[in-house]
Amino acid sequence: MENNKYCVIMAGGIGTRFWPKSRQSMPKQFLDILGTGKSFIRHTYERFEKLVPPENFLVVTNIKYKQLVLEHLPELKEEQILCEPIGRNTAPCIAYAAYTLLKKNPDAEMIVTPSDHMILNEDDFRVIIRECMEFAAGHDAMLTVGIKPTRPETGYGYIQVSDNQIISKVKCFTEKPNLELAQTFIQCGEFFWNSGIFIWKVNTIIEAFKKYLPDHHQLFSAVLKAQTPEEERNIAETAFSECRAISIDYGIMEKADNVYVRCGEFGWSDVGTWGSVYQHSRKDRYANAIPQEGCYVYDTRSSIVSVPKDKIAIISGLKEYIVVDTDDVLMICPRSEEQSIKKFIDEVKYHNGDKHI
Amino acid sequence: MENNKYCVIMAGGIGTRFWPKSRQSMPKQFLDILGTGKSFIRHTYERFEKLVPPENFLVVTNIKYKQLVLEHLPELKEEQILCEPIGRNTAPCIAYAAYTLLKKNPDAEMIVTPSDHMILNEDDFRVIIRECMEFAAGHDAMLTVGIKPTRPETGYGYIQVSDNQIISKVKCFTEKPNLELAQTFIQCGEFFWNSGIFIWKVNTIIEAFKKYLPDHHQLFSAVLKAQTPEEERNIAETAFSECRAISIDYGIMEKADNVYVRCGEFGWSDVGTWGSVYQHSRKDRYANAIPQEGCYVYDTRSSIVSVPKDKIAIISGLKEYIVVDTDDVLMICPRSEEQSIKKFIDEVKYHNGDKHI
Numbered sequence: 083m084e085n086n087k088y089c090v091i092m093a094g095g096i097g098t099r100f101w102p103k104s105r106q107s108m109p110k111q112f113l114d115i116l117g118t119g120k121s122f123i124r125h126t127y128e129r130f131e132k133l134v135p136p137e138n139f140l141v142v143t144n145i146k147y148k149q150l151v152l153e154h155l156p157e158l159k160e161e162q163i164l165c166e167p168i169g170r171n172t173a174p175c176i177a178y179a180a181y182t183l184l185k186k187n188p189d190a191e192m193i194v195t196p197s198d199h200m201i202l203n204e205d206d207f208r209v210i211i212r213e214c215m216e217f218a219a220g221h222d223a224m225l226t227v228g229i230k231p232t233r234p235e236t237g238y239g240y241i242q243v244s245d246n247q248i249i250s251k252v253k254c255f256t257e258k259p260n261l262e263l264a265q266t267f268i269q270c271g272e273f274f275w276n277s278g279i280f281i282w283k284v285n286t287i288i289e290a291f292k293k294y295l296p297d298h299h300q301l302f303s304a305v306l307k308a309q310t311p312e313e314e315r316n317i318a319e320t321a322f323s324e325c326r327a328i329s330i331d332y333g334i335m336e337k338a339d340n341v342y343v344r345c346g347e348f349g350w351s352d353v354g355t356w357g358s359v360y361q362h363s364r365k366d367r368y369a370n371a372i373p374q375e376g377c378y379v380y381d382t383r384s385s386i387v388s389v390p391k392d393k394i395a396i397i398s399g400l401k402e403y404i405v406v407d408t409d410d411v412l413m414i415c416p417r418s419e420e421q422s423i424k425k426f427i428d429e430v431k432y433h434n435g436d437k438h439i
Numbered sequence: 440m441e442n443n444k445y446c447v448i449m450a451g452g453i454g455t456r457f458w459p460k461s462r463q464s465m466p467k468q469f470l471d472i473l474g475t476g477k478s479f480i481r482h483t484y485e486r487f488e489k490l491v492p493p494e495n496f497l498v499v500t501n502i503k504y505k506q507l508v509l510e511h512l513p514e515l516k517e518e519q520i521l522c523e524p525i526g527r528n529t530a531p532c533i534a535y536a537a538y539t540l541l542k543k544n545p546d547a548e549m550i551v552t553p554s555d556h557m558i559l560n561e562d563d564f565r566v567i568i569r570e571c572m573e574f575a576a577g578h579d580a581m582l583t584v585g586i587k588p589t590r591p592e593t594g595y596g597y598i599q600v601s602d603n604q605i606i607s608k609v610k611c612f613t614e615k616p617n618l619e620l621a622q623t624f625i626q627c628g629e630f631f632w633n634s635g636i637f638i639w640k641v642n643t644i645i646e647a648f649k650k651y652l653p654d655h656h657q658l659f660s661a662v663l664k665a666q667t668p669e670e671e672r673n674i675a676e677t678a679f680s681e682c683r684a685i686s687i688d689y690g691i692m693e694k695a696d697n698v699y700v701r702c703g704e705f706g707w708s709d710v711g712t713w714g715s716v717y718q719h720s721r722k723d724r725y726a727n728a729i730p731q732e733g734c735y736v737y738d739t740r741s742s743i744v745s746v747p748k749d750k751i752a753i754i755s756g757l758k759e760y761i762v763v764d765t766d767d768v769l770m771i772c773p774r775s776e777e778q779s780i781k782k783f784i785d786e787v788k789y790h791n792g793d794k795h796i
Binding site: 102376378380389392393394395396397398399400403405407410411412413414415416419422426429430433434438 | 459737753754756767769771779787791
């Protein structure tokens, strides 16, 4: 029965928020921004390896990252990497994986996970995922994992539970609330962050595609008819180019009535900003998150420094700054200005083209 | 008669004050820190090229910079580069050049110049040098060029004139006064900065060596007996390893009574610190001295930025900083802390060895 359990890693993100460290040629999931010794995608793989055998993983990624995925996850065979010719948000990505799994094994039970999140307490996390898989195996249900919120974050999606069950039916999804609403959510206690981790039987999600995203169903179900890998690639190419970009949350989860959430606390972070990297990094006594070697700081505090390995950094007189140095881009900016990175990228792109992006 | 005029460029400096931009392998004289398109040594050569024919130049430098000199001054032949096996300050350097010239041409008239200074008004400067050469040709005199001081600089040597003649006898030399004394010097009006540029007949300086630095005379006059370039190299090697390190100012100029100074204003700077580079650089409207291309600044003022060509720099929220980025070292420090560079170097040296120095 173990063979019915599959893990789909979504790894198509471009990840500009960590520019200049993340690049279009090297997005966040392939980086070790926290200095753990392993990339995010490697951590993700190892997290689920204890639940799912290596041959039951699928990674959906952009065609240009296929080789990177194989380098980071040498356990996988080439046919386990599904390539998106173009990013179309999570629904098409999941549709591609679901129809591929359906073809392989109609009894497949499917975990879907982002490739670039951090989870500190992996044992606790796996207990929760096992519970979800058990529930999904016995019910015609779509499960998502909710995170107990620790701050009124406006950049996340929120899930409202309808009862106090361990696995609760979802009352409502709210994408990126304003600060006031987020504060109300926190106080209320019924709201949880949407981790973007899903668990369901492949048949259940296929049924949902048929019902809520019939165009996607039509386009991606063509995968079932493919006779050769080449045919399958062509079908995927057509499907991605013709389908509408839409998230699984917006396209299915918010509309379906068999959606459940298992909330938990297991040291989760999407590590979506330099601020969050700072928060999760080891700090020196002046609260600086700096490389352990080759970085000399004077009169500097609460700053985060990232420089290439073997490079020396001398930092004097910075308070609450982000310093990111790469081979071709140096960025110095106050931590309070991290949302300006998009503006920086746009300006560099405008003047210098895509070379440094 | 033109053939009697020689120019000796002293280019042995290691130049750590511009670290990490200047390196032991690439000292300041070979850099274009001000972004003029030419290195300091190239500017120096071209400055004197209108006074002295190319074959009458000598460059005294450390053996390890010989190839660099030939690259920057391809007009020179190998035998015009005199190599110091070890730096021993200016007196041995000048002795080596003087005895070499004496051997070549006993009627030689000699200009001695540092290789890493900036002179903005080169025409005015050459008028002064010509006057000095004329004076030196007709007198048994050692001339130095004095600069009208613009601030009570404590890092320079000062020359006190004894009268108001255009070429005045020197009353007194004072090396690096404290601030109070420097302020008195400025107010007094009789004191000028010592530019380290000297003009004399080779016979005059040789006489001075005999009289004031007889050990140096003995060691370096052996050059006269050398039959082959190899013999000469061996003699120089012995002389440098045995002689005392001493400056020409301290060893001769302060003691001799035939020392004159020609004071002038011609936009001189020794460009000895990042502050001085900042001062002489073109600034944007927020007083930033930044590269013309590839540097994007936000909420940043009065800062100086140096990054490798083709590198992108994004600088946000810095006021009065120095940012110097090189392939293997990044330095960020307040302009007011530039004297800490020596401390930075020491710390890097202690932990990482000479690799980055």
